[in-house]
Amino acid sequence: MEDQSKSKEQLIGELHALRIRMAEADVLELELKRTHEKLAALEQMVNSLPMGVTISDLEGSILYSNPAEARMHGYTVQELLGQEVKIFAPQGRWSPLDPGQAKKIKRLTREAINLRKDGTTFEALLTSDVVKNKRGDAVAIITTSEELTAKKQAQAFMTALYKISDRAAAASDLKTLCADIHNIIGGLIYARNFYLALYDREADKLTFPYFVDEFSAAPGPQKLKKGLVKQVLETGQALFATQETYSQMLQQGGFEEMDTPFVNWLGVPLKKDGRIFGVMVINSYTEEISFGQTEKDLMAFAAQQMVNAMEKIVRA
Numbered sequence: 001m002e003d004q005s006k007s008k009e010q011l012i013g014e015l016h017a018l019r020i021r022m023a024e025a026d027v028l029e030l031e032l033k034r035t036h037e038k039l040a041a042l043e044q045m046v047n048s049l050p051m052g053v054t055i056s057d058l059e060g061s062i063l064y065s066n067p068a069e070a071r072m073h074g075y076t077v078q079e080l081l082g083q084e085v086k087i088f089a090p091q092g093r094w095s096p097l098d099p100g101q102a103k104k105i106k107r108l109t110r111e112a113i114n115l116r117k118d119g120t121t122f123e124a125l126l127t128s129d130v131v132k133n134k135r136g137d138a139v140a141i142i143t144t145s146e147e148l149t150a151k152k153q154a155q156a157f158m159t160a161l162y163k164i165s166d167r168a169a170a171a172s173d174l175k176t177l178c179a180d181i182h183n184i185i186g187g188l189i190y191a192r193n194f195y196l197a198l199y200d201r202e203a204d205k206l207t208f209p210y211f212v213d214e215f216s217a218a219p220g221p222q223k224l225k226k227g228l229v230k231q232v233l234e235t236g237q238a239l240f241a242t243q244e245t246y247s248q249m250l251q252q253g254g255f256e257e258m259d260t261p262f263v264n265w266l267g268v269p270l271k272k273d274g275r276i277f278g279v280m281v282i283n284s285y286t287e288e289i290s291f292g293q294t295e296k297d298l299m300a301f302a303a304q305q306m307v308n309a310m311e312k313i314v315r316a
Contacts, residue, residue: 054143056143057141060086069145072124087115089112109127124148164181164184198277215285265281268303
C-alpha cells in the first residue's frame, strides 16, 4: 500500500512502530557498545594477571593466551595462538577431552609438569573450567596455571630456616652444629664443599673446626693469608667470587694463590657486636654450579644462628 493511500491512523501507527524499532536498535547498539567495553576491560584485566590463562576449544587448539601464560612457557602470545595446548605438556602427557567428558566436568584442579619452549620443565598448579553455551553444550575450556617451583622453593627455604634455628638452639658442641647446618643447607642449595674458618686475632691464626671438600683435606691451623677469607674478615661483608675475578685479584698482587682452585665461591662473615671472627664458606668446582642471592641469604641466616649458638656453647 502506497503511503498516500494510508489513513492518518495507519501512518501514525507505522511511525510509532518505526520509532520503537529505532529505539530498540539504539538500545541494542548501546548494549553492544557496553559489551565491547566490558570485554575490553575484562581482557585488559586478564592480560595483567600474574597467573597464566589459556582458552582452548575441545580439540585442544589455543584460542586465547594471556602474557603471563606465554612468559611462563617461554613464548610470545602470538606464537601460542592456534597451537595445541599439548605444547605445554611433556610428550605423551596430554589427551583431548571428548564432548561427553567435557560436559561432566565442573572444575578440575591438579598439579602437573609443564614444558617450556626451551625444553625445560616446571611444576604447575592447573585449574580448568568448561565453558558452555545456552544449550549446555561444552564449547571451550579455560585453564589457569600457576608455577609452583618458586612457591615450593620459598616453602623449603622457610622450613630450612626453622630447622637451622632449632638446631642452633639445641646445640651443645660446635662440630655437631656445623654438621647439622651443613646437612640442612645442602638439602636446599649446592653445598657439597662447606667449611667454617675461625680467626684468632691475637695469634693471627686461622683454624677450621669444620671442613668438608670434594678434593681437599681439612687444613691445620695456619697464618691468615691474603685471600678471600681475609677480605671477608676485613670488610665484614659477604663475598661472591668466580675463578675469573679471583684470577684478576691474583694478577693485581693482593692475593696468595689457593691450593685448590675453585669456579665459584661464597663466604659470609661470622660477627658479634661488630667484631668479625670467622667466615662460613661454600664453593663449587664446576661452571654449572653458581651462587646468588638465595644462597647468600641462607648462608647469612645460618651464620648468625651459628654465632648465637657458639656464644651459648662457650658459656656452657
